[in-house]
Amino acid sequence: MNFAKRTTLKAIAGLAFASTGMFSAAAASAKEVTVWAWDPNFNIAIMKEAGARYTAKHPDVTFKIVDMAKADLEQKLQTTLASGVTKTLPDIVLIEDYNAPKYLRSFPGAFAPMSGVVDYKQFAKYKVDLMSMGGKVYGLPFDAGVTGMYYRRDMIAKAGFSDKDMQNITWDRFIEIAKKVEAATGKKMMAMDPQDIALIRIMMQSTGRWYFDANGKLDIKNNPALKAALEVEAKLITQNVFKPTAGWGEWVGAFNKGDVASVLSGVWITGSIKAEASQSGKWGVAPIPALNIKGSVNASNLGGSSWYVLAGGKEKNTAIDFLNAIYAKDVDFYQVILQSRGAVGTMLASRNGKAYSEADPFFGGAKVWQSFSDWLVKVPSVNYGIYTAEGDAAVAAQLPNLAQGMPVDKVLDNIQQQLASQMK
Amino acid sequence: MMINWVEKIRNALTYTFLGVMAFLSLFPFGWMVISATNTSTDVTKGKLSFGSALFSNIGKFAEQFNIGLIFWNSAKVAILGTLFTLLVSSLAGYGFEVFRSRARERLYQGLLLTMMIPFAALMIPLFILMASADMLDTHAGVILPLISSAYIIFYFRQSTKAFPGELRDAARVDGLKEWQIFLFVYVPVMRSTYAAAFIIVFMMFWNSFLWPLIVLQSPEMKTITLVLSSMGSAYFPDFGVIMVATVMATLPTLVVFFAMQRQFVQGMLGSIK
Amino acid sequence: MGQAARPASRRFYDINGWCFVSAALALIAAFMVYPICQSLWMSLHSGQGTVTEFVGLGNIGRLTSDPIFIKALSNTFVFLIVQVPIMIVLALVMASCLNMPNLKAKGIIRTIIFLPCVTSLVAYSVLFKSMFSYDGVINSTLAYLGLISEPIPWLSDPFWAKVVIIIAVTWRWTGYNMIFYLAAMQNIDKSIYEAARIDGISAFRRFISITIPMLKPVILFTTVTSTIGTLQLFDEAMNITSGGPSDSTLTLSLYIYNLSFKFVPNFGYAATVSYVIVILVAILAFIQFYAARERE
Structure with missing residues (x-):
């Protein structure tokens, strides 16, 4: 009975399929490019804009842009790639830069190389380096994670500081300012999730170092950048400089509610800051603080992502042509997504567009986009390697020890030990 | 007199204890309902009074998602999944208990062992299997692997122990075939057992998360738990809207529970004997 | 044959x-x-x-020198040792209160206490996450009652994060176990209690020497299922704390998930870790069965 029922169901399903089949047969030449991305206010919206531009020139191509949570997307992508089943995958997928080397190495042949089609010389070099493997380049560079220090001009003014005092400072100076701001306003200088190590990554990359050296070898124990970054982190924790938050929502809430005087993050956070319209005119942007060691600059990167084409996708060639036509050639597109979504692209020519030189009243009339694109070219290039997530976990696991005053060298030992055991 | 006094204190303590427990049980529900009427900022601030944002929250939720379709998907998975599970598991529970043999007893013990395997261990092979059967992104693909629940088979077998053997013997004397006995004697007699299992299995399907997350690909197929999870981990979570979604995700299981509560407790009683 | x-x-x-x-x-x-x-x-x-x-059995060797695995294992045991007994005792006490013959509003209280377990794991995780946030309703209520002067960093402190997970799991599952006990208690012959009462045995002694032994099979059943559930704990740790802060709520199942989907995907090693859970469940279930048999 059970089986009979299922056969009936199958028959019904077959009928349903047949009817939809008739529709698609009517539009046989139509191509639908499927895209997976994760942020409806950012990359999803931008992809819709890009799709609309392409469809305007190629009416036979339409886009199906699927929105899912970032963790869900990564999980689904990994399961599917591991199973070797390609037909449920999209044509284009968004991948965060930190994860790109991992995917390229773990699933060889899964992504379509685009070297030869796309002119990679016109993109920021550090982005292209991340998507290169074995002499081929995969993916199309999308947004930059160039960092900045957003600060509340009204709050620092109460503590006697001006915009000038915030330019090109060091982390030690930042902590000094933080204390004075708290004394004057009663507000913490920044909000931070005590288990989030974004700041450590920012500090590390500002010196051009990472958990691994250029050859992908572990570089922890004798890594001056990581050591200095951990020392700063320890000061931030033990000297109570930040307001603790848990998770993204609380963190965004802290600065939207006006609980903190600064935000240190990637340029993509601009949209979230400007979301609180009542704070217009109160914010300023300066370069991030530098570490007190040789080679550290006042520029770094956090996050950022790129588009990758699946090698097994039905519309692989259309997808490549689309990405190349819009993301690698359309300067005007970059002006639109900058203005509407605050997305700083990594196509260098886009910086010459008019949107980049405009003043923003939200930031007191400063030309913030110009500043960010100036800092973009200063971002030191690093090799994230394939074990960045493991590195993050190893560092995060030591934060409580750091807070309890464990010597930084011992902390480095522990990180080295845990990470070494994960790299197998 | 003395005993009466002790009794009174004990009663007072019992009521206080149960009262506190009941309050703690209900509090998150109250918080959920209150928060659904507040704006996102008020929710993160921990506001404990009703606000006026309920309709705008519902509006925003309806704007972002096709609520009707999401509910239809969840209901389809939950109801079909539950019916098939009840059918297959009660047949097996009955079969294992009534027709005992050494071979089946071994299999049964093996079956119980599968309860110990964490789902994470089976996920990748299961996914490959469903892909080769061309069942990814279908609700059948979600339902099929979840039907064979050792726990529910165990539950039915335990309950069958309370099924009077005389009824079966009488039915056999009357010339009923074994499947007729099952269908026309066992099923009606065990109504409350089925009701209890229905609630448990319905909740299991309605609330299932990890497996549908992997199998279902397109937004048109998503169930309410998947939508809720992706709302919670969005870059800009709107907690007021999330709370509306939470209420909506919880409501159907509450309704099923209240509608079938009596049978449920009776069914539980049966399984313990 | x-x-x-x-x-x-x-x-x-x-x-x-x-x-x-x-x-x-x-x-x-x-x-x-x-x-x-x-x-x-x-x-x-x-x-x-x-x-x-x-690699043959190489993954097993790797387990012994993997600090994250050891951390996840010890976290899982902390949850097991702290949470399961609290829940079982609480459920037993509530069940025996509700089993008192002349209690009023019995049905309503029973329903209320059972209610949490009809919520979905995702929904209640979202709820608890918002309730226990730094500025959230729990902290503001505790502050209002004067119980704390500074907000408790529930989700960002390793100790408190564990507490939140334990509270959450206990909230979700106590009523579920209680229903089993209550059902079993109602099957106990009332005259046994009556006889004990006439003999002047106190309520507490009656609970220990009549109720508990009579419920042994049910307690065993719930302990085994709770143990399995705790060893496979995933959704709560995933949705409330994501295993953090600094791996303090990382469970074995979540580590399997991380090994498969967050870190460089190593499905072989992930499968090995999942068999650790299988073996642990088998051992613990065996011990629990054995202990129950021993006392008979």
Whole structure:
């Protein structure tokens, strides 16, 4: 009975399929490019804009842009790639830069190389380096994670500081300012999730170092950048400089509610800051603080992502042509997504567009986009390697020890030990 | 007199204890309902009074998602999944208990062992299997692997122990075939057992998360738990809207529970004997 | 087995037996046994994603020197040792209160206490996350009552994060276990209690020496299922704390998830960790059965 029922169901399903089949047969030449991305206010919206531009020139191509949570997307992508089943995958997928080397190495042949089609010389070099493997380049560079220090001009003014005092400072100076701001306003200088190590990554990359050296070898124990970054982190924790938050929502809430005087993050956070319209005119942007060691600059990167084409996708060639036509050639597109979504692209020519030189009243009339694109070219290039997530976990696991005053060298030992055991 | 006094204190303590427990049980529900009427900022601030944002929250939720379709998907998975599970598991529970043999007893013990395997261990092979059967992104693909629940088979077998053997013997004397006995004697007699299992299995399907997350690909197929999870981990979570979604995700299981509560407790009683 | 001399009725009986269980067995074979075999085979491999090599039992050696695994294992045991007894005792006490003969509003209280377990794991995780946030309702209520002067960093402190997970799991599952106890208690013959009462045995002694022994099979059942549930704890740790801060709420299941989907995907090693759970459950279930038998 059970089986009979299922056969009936199958028959019904077959009928349903047949009817939809008739529709698609009517539009046989139509191509639908499927895209997976994760942020409806950012990359999803931008992809819709890009799709609309392409469809305007190629009416036979339409886009199906699927929105899912970032963790869900990564999980689904990994399961599917591991199973070797390609037909449920999209044509284009968004991948965060930190994860790109991992995917390229773990699933060889899964992504379509685009070297030869796309002119990679016109993109920021550090982005292209991340998507290169074995002499081929995969993916199309999308947004930059160039960092900045957003600060509340009204709050620092109460503590006697001006915009000038915030330019090109060091982390030690930042902590000094933080204390004075708290004394004057009663507000913490920044909000931070005590288990989030974004700041450590920012500090590390500002010196051009990472958990691994250029050859992908572990570089922890004798890594001056990581050591200095951990020392700063320890000061931030033990000297109570930040307001603790848990998770993204609380963190965004802290600065939207006006609980903190600064935000240190990637340029993509601009949209979230400007979301609180009542704070217009109160914010300023300066370069991030530098570490007190040789080679550290006042520029770094956090996050950022790129588009990758699946090698097994039905519309692989259309997808490549689309990405190349819009993301690698359309300067005007970059002006639109900058203005509407605050997305700083990594196509260098886009910086010459008019949107980049405009003043923003939200930031007191400063030309913030110009500043960010100036800092973009200063971002030191690093090799994230394939074990960045493991590195993050190893560092995060030591934060409580750091807070309890464990010597930084011992902390480095522990990180080295845990990470070494994960790299197998 | 003395005993009466002790009794009174004990009663007072019992009521206080149960009262506190009941309050703690209900509090998150109250918080959920209150928060659904507040704006996102008020929710993160921990506001404990009703606000006026309920309709705008519902509006925003309806704007972002096709609520009707999401509910239809969840209901389809939950109801079909539950019916098939009840059918297959009660047949097996009955079969294992009534027709005992050494071979089946071994299999049964093996079956119980599968309860110990964490789902994470089976996920990748299961996914490959469903892909080769061309069942990814279908609700059948979600339902099929979840039907064979050792726990529910165990539950039915335990309950069958309370099924009077005389009824079966009488039915056999009357010339009923074994499947007729099952269908026309066992099923009606065990109504409350089925009701209890229905609630448990319905909740299991309605609330299932990890497996549908992997199998279902397109937004048109998503169930309410998947939508809720992706709302919670969005870059800009709107907690007021999330709370509306939470209420909506919880409501159907509450309704099923209240509608079938009596049978449920009776069914539980049966399984313990 | 299949001797020709077997009586026809016996064969009939056997065929019927197989018919009844066949659908379930077929499904179990396809969706349980086959994946289990496949994942056992996978556990003998290691590597990155689809680039793997045969390592035999190498993954087992790796377990012993993996600090994250050891952390996840010890966290899981903390949850097990703290949470399961709290929940079982609480459920037992509530059940025996509700079993008092002249209690009013019994049905309502029972329903209320059972209610949490109809919520979905995702929904209640979202709820608890918002309730326990730094500025959230729990902190503001505690501050209002004057119990704390500074907000408790529930989700960002390793100790408190564990507490939140324990509170959450206890909230979700206590009522569920209580229903089992309550059902079993109502099956106990009232006259035993009456006799004990007449003999002047105190309520507490009656609970210890009548109720508990009579409920032993049910307690065993709930302990075993709770143990399995705790060892497989995933959704709460995933949705409330994501295993943090600094891995303090990382469970074995979540580590499996991380090994498969967050870190460089190593499905072989992940499968090995999942078999650790299987073995632990088997050992603990055996101990619990043995301990229960011993006292008889």
